[in-house]
Each structure stands twice: as C-alpha cells, then as structure tokens.
Amino acid sequence: MEMGWRWDFAYEILPKMLLATFNTIIAAGVGYAIALVVGLFFLLGQRTPFKIINFINREIVEFIRSTPLLIQLFFVYFVLPQFGITLSAWVCGMMTIGLHFGTYLSEVYRGALEGVSKTQWEACRALNFSTIYTYRRIVLPQAFPIAIPGMGNYLLGIFKDTPLLSTIGVAELFHAATAVGGYNYRYLEPYTMVGIIFLILSVPAAMWVRKLERTVNVAQGKTKQ
Amino acid sequence: MSYFAFLAEHGSTLLLGTVTTLKVLICSMILYVIISMIFGLMRLSKNLVIQGIATVYIEFFRGTSLLVQLFWVYYVLPFFGLSLEAFVAGVMALGMNFGAYGAEIVRGGILAVPKGQWEAAHALNFSSAKRIKRIIIPQIFPIILPPAANLTVELLKATALVALVTVVDLTFEAKQINAITWLSAQCFGTALLIYYIIARFGLVPFLRWLEILAARKVGRGKA
Secondary structure, three states, X not given: OOOOOOHHHHHHHHHHHHHHHHHHHHHHHHHHHHHHHHHHHHHXXXXXXXXXXXXXXXXXXXXXXXXXXXXXXXXXXXXXXXXXXXXXXXXXXXXXXXXXXXHHHHHHHHHHHHHOOHHHHHHHHHOOOOHHHHHHHHHHHHHHXXXXXXXXXXXXXXXXXXXXXXXXXXXXXXXXHHXXXXXXXXXXXXXXXXXXXXXXXXXXXXXXXXXXXHHHHHHOOOOXX | OOXXXXXXXXXXHHHHHHHHHHHXXXXXXXXXXXXXXXXXXXXOOOOHHHHHHHHHHHHHHHHOOHHHHHHHHHHHHHHHOOOOOHHHHHHXXXXXXXXXXXXXXXXXXXXXXXXXXHHHHHHOOOOHHHHHHHHHHHHHHHHHHHHHHHHHHHHHHHHHHHHHHOOOOHHHHHHHHHHHHOOHHHHHHHHHHHHHHHHHHHHHHHHHHHHXXXXXXXXXXXX
C-alpha cells in the first residue's frame, strides 16, 4: 500500500464527498429547525405556573443534557422498533438531535427572556397591556437579539455533531468518508478531507457568530465599540 | 426476561465498561486542563508567533468535529508511521479537542482579572512570570470554574465516542450486549442511567465543591 497523500485519489473521491457534504448541511439544518421548536416546548414547561410540571420539565432537561448524544441515538434507533415504531435512520437522527439540542436551546431562550429588564414588564402592566401583547411587542423584540449568539453557537454545535449520525447509518459526510475509506482501504484522504470541509464551513461561521455576539453586546451597552 | 435478570447477567460487564469510561474521563480531564492552561496563556502572549500558534490550534480543534479528530488520530496517524493504542488515541483526541475549548475559557478568565491587580503587581516589581503565577492564576479559578464545569460534563458525554475507535468502555459494552441479546431498551437505558448518575451525583457535586473551594481561597466564599 502506498504511503503518503495521493492527489489522484483525492480528486477521484471529491465529487462523492461534496455530495455528502450537502447531506450533512441538510441534516444540520433540519435538526436545528426541530431543536428550535423543541426548545420552545421545554421553555413553556419551565415557565408554566404549575410546580409539578416545572419539576418534571427540569428533570427531563437535566437527564437529556447529561447523557451522551451517541447513546441517545442508539436508544431511539434500536428501542423504538421494539414498540412497533419503525423509523428510518434519518428520522431517528433528526428527532434525537432535535430533542438533545432543544434542551440547550431552551436554556438560551430562558437566559434571553431573563435578560430583559423587569422594569419593562412593570411598565407594560402600568400601561395595561395584555400578557400576549407585552410578549409580542415589548419583551420578545428585546429578548431575541440576546438569544442570537447562543442560537448561532448551537447551530454550529449541531453541525459538528452530525458525524455521529453515521453510527446509525445516515449517509452524511463522515459516513461517506468511512465507506470510501473502507472500500479502497485508504483512510488518509477521506478523513483528512472531511476535516478540511468542516474547517472551511465552520470557521467562517464561527467568526460570523462572534461578530454577531459583539454587535449584540454593543447594542446592549455591555461593551464599548 | 425481567430487568433484574438482565442486570444480574450483564451488570458486571457494564460496570467493567464504566470503570474504563471513568479512566478515559480522568486521563482526558488531566490532559485538557494542562492544554487549556498552556494555550490560554499562549493566546495572550505579546509574541505574535506564539499567539498565532495558539490561535490556529484553537480554531482548528474547535472548527472540526470531535469524531473526525478521533478517527483521524486513530486511523490516519498510522499512515505517518504513528500507531497509537485505542485508549491513548481516544484520550489524546478528547484532551486536545477540549483543551481548545478550555483555552478560550482560561483566556476569558485571565482577561476578567481586574486591571488593578496587574498594575499593583507591576508596582511591587514582580517579574512577569511571578505576576502570572502568584497574582493572576490564583484569582482566575473562581471565574473559570463554572464554565469549566459545564465543559467537563460535556467531556464526560464525549467519552462515549471513544467506543467507536474500539475502546471497551460503557458505550462499547452496551453495544456489544445489544448485539448479542437484542434487549436494546435494557442495555442502552442502563447505559444512559449510568452516565446520568456519574454526571449528576459524581462529577457535578465534585466540580461544585471545587468552585466553593476556589472562591474561599480568594476570600469570596462564605467561610
């Protein structure tokens, strides 16, 4: 077996890898969309006035957050069929990622809502605004910018965790690299290319999120320009 | 097969796996703390070369996926004549990846020490090494420990990935038992529970204790 980097092999597998990159981006996007919605449900559970629901909600969030995503994937993928629910690897993966990161996003939402000053609520009450109106016109427009950096970070987090989906057979970038590597018995080029593709996509995205964070901090008056 | 029968038959295997998971956790924790300290300080160096090396390291490890790094260390390094044992490869990848995240925390912690402390140390004619070692480092612990605690729980969760490069840890054992018995709910459920118990009743209280200790050391805690 030839040692060292082989450009011809790298060119040969490049189209396959780029196609799989597309799948990775879709997986990250769909997983993120689900997580955004799931996060809202956990947020609701946290803010309802019923103590018992708060408690159950908190325990569920704690449990999901302190166990590995990998085993959660296995759990959903292998256990649901035992109850007669057979889902494709894609659906299982998206659901699990959505649930896992939904717990993180609910914390981002909570932090953002608590970041809105209490006096805003008091002012709205003094003006006799309804709760819905207060949320829609006063609180959410102020909370949203605070949540943006956290939300951006978790989009990146999901993107970087999509390779885990390959363990249950979702055909994303890492899965393609393993398949190509196994078929040709050369792992150097495929895995290195995966690393480079990840870098190309996530480093600019991370910079953009950091820039957003700075902009938000300035707008909030936390730091000077 | 009842759950207790399952535990009686496979409990000891899962426990053995748990021991390996804990070993991976402790080793990679030590490695990541050392790397974060070194690169966090390098990141703040005035020397542009040192600062550049640290920045590239941090961006590289934060920009790619941990699983990719793990597989790269285990499957690609042998192409360059460096074959590592699975356990060593796992600990190295975990330590280097989390070290990059930790370095950013350390950097933030150092920047958060009030400027007056630096100036006072300067006024007292401390050398720059002594200033860092005696004045700044002791003060950063109360600042960096809360985010570091979050990171360490993430590390515990990430140790599950080493099973994919054939380290026989809790995840690996759970997968094996699943492949033999097809009792998926029992074996993955038990594995999830064990991870949860380690995090909730072991790691988190330990890190809280460290936080209290650090706060007390600089006279901020309740005696």
